[in-house]
Amino acid sequence: MTTTPGEKTPVTLLGLGAMGTALARAWLAAGHPLTVWNRTPARAEPLAAEGAKVAGTAAEAVAASSLIVVCLLDDASVEETLAGTDLTGKDVVDLVTGTPAEARDRAAWAEERGARHLDGGIMAVPPMIGVPEAGGYVFYSGSRELFEEHEATLAVPAGTRYVGEDAGFAALHDVALLSAMYGMFAGVAHAFALIRREDIDPVAFAPLLGDWIGAMAGASVGQTARQLRSGDYTTGVVSNLAMQVAGTPTFMDTAAGQGVSPELLAPYFALMRRRLDVGSGEEDLTGLVDLLVHEG
Template identity: 80%
Template structure:
């Protein structure tokens, strides 16, 4: 009889917070055998009722399967879970470690070296989703992966079950770097939106009426990142300029005066405006705002 079913890769999940639980639940629903461990055992109960095997120690969990996924609080937690259970002294040859714990690029690179020294293969991940987006493809959630390309390709089908996958390079730190870069832009957007809502806070303007206008405007402005990238690649910061640096700097007093008149602190805008003024003093008023990036780097 022909074998018409393919055995799905078993997964070990270390860490069952909201994200870890969501990840584990999608693998179970897709038919993957799942072994789980969490420092607070009660958090494993829900997945146990759905078919997960719950073990008492992280060492047991690691020994259960080749593919080990970590989703813990931070890099210190990874140290405590692995090194704290004597796994640091264990031969992990043949183990595939996929670390989805939020970390810095330097921490990810150090963890990759840690794994290599113990004979393990390593992938680092940056999750661009919140738990409700996991297992729901239409939400657009995905995970950045970096490290061994061969390891990524070996497990891509399994890793794609909870969310989309985007491989960003052999350098183990690149997933974390992409993650923080995108989230930094997100917080900048949140800061701008907070200032916008603050400006109308004392007026007879419904925030719910401003919200769709604000959302549409941000969407309309988002493609500007492509021009910024093109200018950075070419080195020509005057390429395709629509609103010159000189013109935009000339307009900043209006924003600051409006904030003052509305009783709103300018602290979310002032640092960026100061960079714009520095850039104008050091460069050409015909340029775009792209040169601010060089001021930050230097």
């Protein structure tokens, strides 16, 4: 199926959870002909009223468009849904959250069935979809040709960032950023726990914490990246590993004094001590990355 200049690319969307519904509304609002399918048909009814064509089966939905966007629960549901469809000549964009290995396997699976494949990692929540100023975007990896051909359509719901032809790279970028987010949340939880029983207003404390995290992240992320690239972990160090390890008992003693579990900090401090034992005290904390990577 081809489109003439100015004509909007038809899209088939499989899966109408909160994210799928938000994607659907963004494409409809932009004037794209949209065919939708959901295992529970009732979820499609509001979209039908907004102009979407509702397919009775996944196979019918796939047949309706060349560009197939999948936003289902997990990788297993993708295979189950697409198993009985004809993917010959189709462009499959898989927005299911999964592992890099699952993305690579799914890409090979799609290609064996005659389809081009693109994996996506959504860095947004549903309210950010279709709202450019919200800053949401999607990592894409896999077929560069597919991405370049459909970039304008894919950019309608959220920004696009192509990260490579390895199908697993979008999922890897997605999980890496979310892992950092959860690590940050762990530090925030510990900080609030320390003040929880004191006469300190958490609302007044919050901007201090937010500003501090932002300043430290801004300084350290780039420094860590440059050191990893160069292999030199001692250049530009402000607070070296030896000094930071020496200070860790204060954090543990403070937690104990405040009646706070150290379980969120203790593993990181243990890594710091391990690195000091095998590395240089003049290093930054970058060497901890190497301790986390298994050999072989």
